[in-house]
Amino acid sequence: MVPSQSGIAIFLPLAVGAATTFCTIIVHVLAVITIVGVVRFNRRFDHAKVRFRRKRDLTMVATTALLALTAHLIEIATWALVFVFCGAFSGLATAFYHSAVNYTSLGYGDVVMSASWKLLAPLETAAALLMFGVSTAMVFAVI
Template identity: 45%
Template sequence: MLINLLVGIPVMVLCLVMQALFVAFSLKPYVRYARGGSVHLSAWRVTLLLSVVMLVMLLGNFVQMGVWGALFLMLGEFDSFATALYHSGVNFATLGYGDIVMTEQWRLLGPLEAANGILMFGVSTAAMTAAVSDVIKHQFELDRSR
């Protein structure tokens, strides 16, 4: 059990750092364009900006699934990256199909990845909610000042 924690926790920390970078990367252009002045943004531009935030956050989650999948492959749990990535995605999204299981030695990495995944999807949701809330607030302030 201790070896699972010693292997899994550094990967979780790496994923946390990566998620922070993806949040910063996705919100930086959003802040620059959406909050850049007293310009009323069209519905299409708002949709585009929010879509970029959403896609970058989703990409961040996919990259993290790939990191976990690579770890599973390095540990010799799977023969192909595709299978390791599939298993990682099931864990990360907390689906828990159980059609593919890891050996008893590394089985506790699954719940660690699931805890990591649910947290990262929560961060992604929070970033998207903050962006939507900010758009609504900014547009309301612009409409009110006119």
């Protein structure tokens, strides 16, 4: 690792954060592919009566939201596993909680990572903001 002026290593957390961000993007790409498949499947039934179309549209929006939420939870868990593997946390439950706080950008500060891995927190938040944007776009595309 290359130490910074303050003595905290920067290169390794950046590399780990970049790799984890890439994994986060892959999870979201898989969610988008799944949603596109579901939408294409449901478009085959466009000839349905209006009464059934409304029900189908509601189901499509709900399915999209649930798939996006599932993707976000998988991404939070991915970051939590990285935190545990890096040694920033000893338990998965605390790591998952901390990851969820970072991911949603709540920033409580009640659970703090070790000094050498603190750079992962803003990297997770930046990745999450991008993924929330993709999720929003997915929902609007379905609507």
